[in-house]
Amino acid sequence: MKTLKTVIVVTLIIAAGFGANAQLTGTEIVEKAYNRETGDDQTSNLSMTLINRSGAQRIRKIKQFSKDLGEVEKNIMFFLSPADVKNTSFMSWSYDTDQSDDQWIYLPALKKTKRISSDSKSDYFMGSDFTYDDLGDRKLEDDTHKLLREETIDGKACFVVESVSNDDEYMYSKTVTWIIKDNFIGLKKEFYDEDEDLLKILSIKEFKEVSGFLIITNSEMENVQKNHKTSMVLSDVQINTGIPASKFTERMMMRGL
DSSP states (O other), rough: OOTBBTTTOOOOOOOHHHHHHHHHHHHHHHHHHHOOOOSSEEEEEEEEEEOTTOOOOEEEEEEEEEOOOEEEEEEEEEEEEEEETTTOEEEEEESSSSOOEEEEEEETTTTTEEOOOEEESSBBBGGEEEEETSSSSSGGGGGGEEEEEEEEEETEEEEEEEESSSSSSOSSEEEEEEEEETTEEEEEEEEOOTTTTEEEEEEEEEEEEEEEEEEEEEEHHHHHTEEEEEEEEEEEEEEEOOOOGSSHHHHHHHHHO
16 A cells, blocks of 8 residues: 555655765655555555544454555455444555545445545544545646755654645645655554644654555654544554455445455
C-alpha cells in the first residue's frame, strides 16, 4: 500500500547510492517514495489504538486487504471489535489517473453503504487522527515539492521535503516529510493546517521486510492541536497471496468476513 495505508492505512524497495541521491530534486524524491514497491496484494491484521489527552485508550481490531490492479489500487477493511464498531467496513479505490479516489463506508446499524463525498474527505475516520483524505493516495502533481535539506533522525539519513498543495481546497497548506535515503520510506511527516500552523505529526515506529518488500508495521499519528494520538500496528502481514478482485465490492462490504 502506498503512503498510510495504513491507514489502514499506512505509505509508504528502491535502492540507490548516496552519490545518485544527492542529485535528486524534491519531486523525484517524493516520486520514488510514492512508487516504492509493496507487492501486488497484501493481507494483514490491524490494531488501531485511540489515545486521548489523559492517556485513556480505545483499541479497535481490523482485518484489511489491498490489491494493485494496475490503473487502480483497491483497499478494504473490516472492523472486528469492539462491539460498537463490529461489522463496520471501509473501502477505498485509488486511481493512477487524475480521477479522485472513491471511498465508501458500510454502517451496519443502517444496513447500507455510504459513499464519502469530496466535502467529507477532511472528516476524521472512525474517531482516529486520520482523515478520509489521509487514507487515499495523494497524486504527485497535486503538490509542489521542494528539497529543504538533508537530516539524520533515529540514526537514519533522510531527505527533508516540503510539499505545498496546488489546490486551495486541500485541508493542509503544506506537509514536510523526512524520507530515508536508502529505501525511500517516509519516516516522519508533519501536516500544517490552513493557517500554516502544525496540526499533526505522523511517525513511523517500525518497518520490516516481508517476502522481500519493506512494509511499515507500526506508525502513530499525533494531533498536536487536540493532544490526541492514533497508533496503527500491523501483524500477520501476507504478500502476494492472490486476493481476487471480487473482494473489493460494496456487496463484500455488507457481507463482511
